Amino acid sequence: MSILGTRVVRTEDPRLLTVGGTYVDDLRVPELSAAARVTFVRSPIAHALITGIDVEEARQAPGVVAVLTAADIDDLAPPPPPGEGPPADGGGEAAPLPLGGPWMEPLLAVDRVRFVGEPVAIVVCEDSYSGADAAELVSVDYEPLPAVVTIEDALANETRLFPDADSNVAVESGAPAEAGAFADCEVVVERTIMNQRLAPLPMEGRAVAACWADGKLTVWVSTQNAQISRFILAGVFGLDPASIRVVAPDVGGGFGAKIGIDRDGLIVAWAAKHIGRALRWAETRSENLVGMTHGRDQRHVIKIGGTRDGRIEAYRLDVVQNAGAFPRMGGFLPFLTKLMAAGPYDIKHVEAASREVVTNTTPINAYRGAGRPEATAAIERAVDLFAAEIGMDPAEVRRTNLVTADRFPYQSPSGPVYDSGDYVSALDKVLAGAGYQELRAEQARRRERGDTVQLGLGLSSYVEITAADANGGETGRLDVHGDGTATVYTGSSAHGQGHHTTWAMLVESELGIPMADVTVIHGDTDLIPMGVGTYASRSLQLGGVAVQRAAGEVKDQARSVAAAMMEASEADLELDTDSGLWHVRGDPATSKTWADVATHAGPDGLTASVNYTEGQPTFPFGAHLAVVEVDTDTGKARLVRHVTVDDAGTIVSPVQAEGQRHGGIAQGVAQALLEEVVYDSQGNPQTGTLADYAAISAAELPSFELLTSETPTAINPLGAKGIGEAGTIGATPAVQNGVIDAVTHLGVRHIDMPATPVRVWAAISEAREG
Amino acid sequence: MEVTVTVNGSQVAADVADRTLLVHFLRERANLTATKVGCDTSSCGACTVLLDGQSVKSCTVLAAQADGRSVTTVEGLAAGPDEFHAVQRAFQAEHGLQCGFCTPGMVMAAVSLLNENAAPTEEEVRSGLEGNLCRCTGYHNIVRAVLAAAAERVAQ
Numbered sequence: 033m034s035i036l037g038t039r040v041v042r043t044e045d046p047r048l049l050t051v052g053g054t055y056v057d058d059l060r061v062p063e064l065s066a067a068a069r070v071t072f073v074r075s076p077i078a079h080a081l082i083t084g085i086d087v088e089e090a091r092q093a094p095g096v097v098a099v100l101t102a103a104d105i106d107d108l109a110p111p112p113p114p115g116e117g118p119p120a121d122g123g124g125e126a127a128p129l130p131l132g133g134p135w136m137e138p139l140l141a142v143d144r145v146r147f148v149g150e151p152v153a154i155v156v157c158e159d160s161y162s163g164a165d166a167a168e169l170v171s172v173d174y175e176p177l178p179a180v181v182t183i184e185d186a187l188a189n190e191t192r193l194f195p196d197a198d199s200n201v202a203v204e205s206g207a208p209a210e211a212g213a214f215a216d217c218e219v220v221v222e223r224t225i226m227n228q229r230l231a232p233l234p235m236e237g238r239a240v241a242a243c244w245a246d247g248k249l250t251v252w253v254s255t256q257n258a259q260i261s262r263f264i265l266a267g268v269f270g271l272d273p274a275s276i277r278v279v280a281p282d283v284g285g286g287f288g289a290k291i292g293i294d295r296d297g298l299i300v301a302w303a304a305k306h307i308g309r310a311l312r313w314a315e316t317r318s319e320n321l322v323g324m325t326h327g328r329d330q331r332h333v334i335k336i337g338g339t340r341d342g343r344i345e346a347y348r349l350d351v352v353q354n355a356g357a358f359p360r361m362g363g364f365l366p367f368l369t370k371l372m373a374a375g376p377y378d379i380k381h382v383e384a385a386s387r388e389v390v391t392n393t394t395p396i397n398a399y400r401g402a403g404r405p406e407a408t409a410a411i412e413r414a415v416d417l418f419a420a421e422i423g424m425d426p427a428e429v430r431r432t433n434l435v436t437a438d439r440f441p442y443q444s445p446s447g448p449v450y451d452s453g454d455y456v457s458a459l460d461k462v463l464a465g466a467g468y469q470e471l472r473a474e475q476a477r478r479r480e481r482g483d484t485v486q487l488g489l490g491l492s493s494y495v496e497i498t499a500a501d502a503n504g505g506e507t508g509r510l511d512v513h514g515d516g517t518a519t520v521y522t523g524s525s526a527h528g529q530g531h532h533t534t535w536a537m538l539v540e541s542e543l544g545i546p547m548a549d550v551t552v553i554h555g556d557t558d559l560i561p562m563g564v565g566t567y568a569s570r571s572l573q574l575g576g577v578a579v580q581r582a583a584g585e586v587k588d589q590a591r592s593v594a595a596a597m598m599e600a601s602e603a604d605l606e607l608d609t610d611s612g613l614w615h616v617r618g619d620p621a622t623s624k625t626w627a628d629v630a631t632h633a634g635p636d637g638l639t640a641s642v643n644y645t646e647g648q649p650t651f652p653f654g655a656h657l658a659v660v661e662v663d664t665d666t667g668k669a670r671l672v673r674h675v676t677v678d679d680a681g682t683i684v685s686p687v688q689a690e691g692q693r694h695g696g697i698a699q700g701v702a703q704a705l706l707e708e709v710v711y712d713s714q715g716n717p718q719t720g721t722l723a724d725y726a727a728i729s730a731a732e733l734p735s736f737e738l739l740t741s742e743t744p745t746a747i748n749p750l751g752a753k754g755i756g757e758a759g760t761i762g763a764t765p766a767v768q769n770g771v772i773d774a775v776t777h778l779g780v781r782h783i784d785m786p787a788t789p790v791r792v793w794a795a796i797s798e799a800r801e802g
Numbered sequence: 803m804e805v806t807v808t809v810n811g812s813q814v815a816a817d818v819a820d821r822t823l824l825v826h827f828l829r830e831r832a833n834l835t836a837t838k839v840g841c842d843t844s845s846c847g848a849c850t851v852l853l854d855g856q857s858v859k860s861c862t863v864l865a866a867q868a869d870g871r872s873v874t875t876v877e878g879l880a881a882g883p884d885e886f887h888a889v890q891r892a893f894q895a896e897h898g899l900q901c902g903f904c905t906p907g908m909v910m911a912a913v914s915l916l917n918e919n920a921a922p923t924e925e926e927v928r929s930g931l932e933g934n935l936c937r938c939t940g941y942h943n944i945v946r947a948v949l950a951a952a953a954e955r956v957a958q
Contacts, residue, residue, distance in 0.1 A: 041894050042894065044902075045894040045899060045902075046883040046894065048902030048905050049876070049883075049893055049894060049899070049909065050836075050876070050877065050880060051836055051876075051877055052877070052902070052906040053903075054835070055838070055903065057829075060833070161819060161821065161822075234901070234903075235838075235848060235901065235904045235936065235937050235938075236840070236901070236903040282901075282903075283901065284838075284901045284903030284904075285900075285903060316841075316842045317840065317842050317845075527901055530900070688897065690897070690943075691900055691939060691943060694940035694941075695900065695937070698942075699937070721841070721842065721843045721845075722841040722846055722935075723843040727846075727937075729933075729934075729935060730927070730928040730931045730932060730944065730945060733928070733940065733941055733942075735924065735942055735945065735946075736940065736942055
């Protein structure tokens with residue numbers, strides 16, 4: 033029986049549970065034994081001209097090795113030519129490269145700062161305590177400029193962040209409103225909603241160590257993509273990639289914010305090369321909350337129209353993305369939002385348009401879902417608004433409009449082709465699993481009694497895109513050694529996703545080599561020069577299939593060797609994947625082990641390298657039901673149950689797929705109820721520490737109720753789709769809808785996220801007065 | 803100042819600056835890097851260790867305050883997987899960790915929780931771990947792991 037689909041526990045856990053793994057700041061390698069510490073001097077002002085920097089006093093401070101500013105950067109290649117523009121519509125997530133041209137982002141700030149937290153100088157010191165003291169002595173003269181904080185500020189264009197750009201709008205694209213698109217609709221609802229800014233908050237913040245020796249730059253970085261990091265470093269430093277080694281050791285979470293190596297990481301690597309001293313930097317959480325990229329921050333105008341009996345006929349989504357101070361990936365995220373605008377619904381007419389604006393806030397990048405949770409949040413709110421307007425149960429409106437199972441592959445009006453799905457069945461499973469009718473009855477009783485604590489049922493149906501850059505592929509190499517063990521080299525670099533376990537399962541399944549004898553290596557460009565990495569829920573369906581394919585090629589090589597050894601024809605050779613033994617058909621008593629075969633395999637041994645690409649992405653789907661209690665006196669909302677179907681095709685590791693769903697759901701609940709990055713009107717962060725940012729804890733969550741559903745895709749041989757982001761995509765609008773549903777009978781139609789007690793209480797009060 | 807701390811049964815002595823935090827003493831002087839720094843406001847619990855058997859956030863304790871006292875980190879819980887503490891065993895069995903960064907602190911907090919309450923309810927586990935943040939697991943399997951470890955220890 034194949035090990036795939038069975039409940040295997042993770043092989044990486046013992047190391048993490050005993051010595052706590054080896055993250056960048058834990059490295060005790062010889063190259064870093066004399067490493068100095070980097071401390072950043074960051075802008076305390078959102079928008080200002082720099083009129084002077086005095087570093088002399090800091091240079092004299094105890095333990096200081098160097099103090100560096102933009103004036104010291106005289107050894108870098110000139111920036112790439114302008115006009116590269118954003119990635120084409122419909123492309124995948126890629127390295128967070130800036131737009132270039134007038135939007136060019138420097139390493140250390142040159143003549144102006146554009147957000148609180150922007151790097152202005154660095155202090156290199158023997159230890160971080162002295163570094164913090166010395167950083168206080170760097171004196172920077174700022175001439176404050178008016179701060180552009182909100183989307184409205186940016187669109188007003190009274191103050192421009194980039195003097196050489198025409199406006200604060202970095203990218204504008206999409207369909208203009210079509211006249212008459214809603215003309216035939218009996219009902220039209222329009223609303224402006226916010227998808228708020230979030231902090232990705234990996235438990236390990238950014239961390240980099242770097243060393244320049246003998247013409248080679250070695251960079252250890254907490255990243256989702258060692259190879260993309262090397263590509264970026266080579267471009268910025270004008271170095272041959274072969275003279276750069278990037279290592280991603282254990283990585284303490286990424287959630288999209290650790291794609292590639294960012295500006296601050298590049299500064300550390302540059303400084304190590306510039307002063308010829310090994311350096312290390314691990315940011316503080318307070319740095320992390322202003323310096324690491326944020327996620328989301330889109331304003332949506334949603335317009336939905338249809339018939340009074342529940343048929344949705346037209347939908348329009350207008351997105352304004354607050355990209356933060358520099359249009360990194362924030363300039364691209366709305367493309368994914370527009371691509372998924374139609375959601376899982378069969379809607380005749382769908383339009384979407386977007387603008388990306390710059391503001392004096394921390395730059396925006398991918399965060400779990402990267403543009404797709406925003407699309408789902410928008411249409412799921414729109415569907416509920418439409419349902420409330422026509423007085424129909426939101427579950428019934430969804431069932432009426434979901435794409436039916438007989439329509440796949442389905443051409444979405446927003447562009448993509450959905451590969452496979454059964455959206456109605458996902459919804460029905462969730463409704464049945466939760467006991468929807470009984471819950472509605474309980475809700476009715478509480479309403480009738482006028483209970484203080486009301487019940488809300490929040491639904492979302494979703495479809496999402498995974499491996500959006502499927503054609504970018506992933507690498508995998510498999511070696512089987514003379515002792516019968518195997519080594520996997522994968523371009524897909526895990527940071528919690530358990531590749532060591534899953535990739536070993538794939539090898540055991542294909543070759544019968546036990547998982548315990550399979551070593552998985554990732555995140556070292558000297559060993560794996562080519563690869564893409566882990567993001568966009570792409571790993572299993574690209575990197576996993578690459579390993580499976582490599583195993584298949586190794587099996588073919590072994591068959592040939594074993595046939596020669598056993599003096600039989602290849603066609604008669606069989607591999608028993610339960611025992612890992614080769615034998616001739618009909619003669620199970622005589623066999624060869626993998627060790628036998630590998631030993632006789634000749635000078636190259638048994639080895640295969642594969643770069644697996646897919647022609648198109650895959651489209652996981654599902655349905656979530658959130659059961660929410662709202663205290664109508666205090667406005668406090670509490671999630672009491674959360675029931676989901678998340679169908680990601682064939683499941684290889686059920687334990688880990690569930691883990692991905694759990695984590696995704698929690699981050700969705702966090703956005704719906706708690707978390708928000710807040711700035712004041714001057715662009716000062718109000719959530720700059722973990723004491724202020726309302727990160728979700730165990731006490732604010734219930735256990736989750738996961739239902740199973742596996743609709744394989746035909747796009748790849750595993751039948752697998754991505755599962756990393758589904759939980760977040762489905763949970764966020766379900767919980768938001770649940771809060772609102774608890775108080776719709778009081779006249780409330782919408783509450784922006786996070787649905788904090790203050791907001792819920794205000795919405796109830798306003799409706800009651802209303 | 804000279805500080806001597808018994809860490810996982812061994813004496814570690816070092817001359818440290820007065821302001822040295824216990825977590826940095828453990829990581830830089832005792833060279834035990836399992837205990838992580840996840841924030842600077844005592845909010846995340848990644849640095850949780852036992853000080854004379856009681857859980858503390860080692861970013862909120864000066865090394866000087868630990869002078870002459872005894873600290874247990876996750877490295878001191880078991881010599882290896884064969885000797886796993888019930889909490890470590892349950893974390894693996896229930897998939898209570900993903901990236902692993904919060905794990906040492908979470909495990910130590912769970913050990914302390916079970917020392918104080920041998921048979922907690924789910925709600926007690928959730929409120930007991932409120933000071934330890936995890937961004938990967940949604941806490942679902944962490945809670946299950948702690949309950950499973952409690953059940954295993956009660957059964958013994």
